[in-house]
Amino acid sequence: MTYAQNQAWRKLINRRQIQLCLSEGYILENTANMDKFGSWRFHIVRVCAGMNIKIDVALESQGQQPRLYVLDIQGDEIR
Numbered sequence: 001m002t003y004a005q006n007q008a009w010r011k012l013i014n015r016r017q018i019q020l021c022l023s024e025g026y027i028l029e030n031t032a033n034m035d036k037f038g039s040w041r042f043h044i045v046r047v048c049a050g051m052n053i054k055i056d057v058a059l060e061s062q063g064q065q066p067r068l069y070v071l072d073i074q075g076d077e078i079r
Contacts, residue, residue: 013053013075021046021053022068028054038062039069052076 025046032040039058046053056072 012077013051013073017048017051017053017075018055018070018073020048021055022057022070025053025055032059041071047078050078052078 021044025044028043028045032042035041035058037058037060039060041056041058044055044057052075054074055070056074058069058071060067060069
């Protein structure tokens with residue numbers, strides 16, 4: 001997969017849709033998995049403005065304040 005194909009979501013999804021997915025979306029899996037770095041990995045999904053949005057995130061729970069990292073964003077138009 002080329003970089004341009006991997007970044008195709010940028011033409012379909014805007015920043016507001018990503019924010020709504022992160023704040024109001026739901027976790028796709030029944031359980032989160034821990035990766036080799038000690039972060040919890042899961043997917044957050046939401047339908048927003050005619051788009052199915054799926055965000056791959058890592059939650060770093062070490063330290064005083066947990067951090068959420070967005071690792072991948074995918075979006076498909078609903079037809």
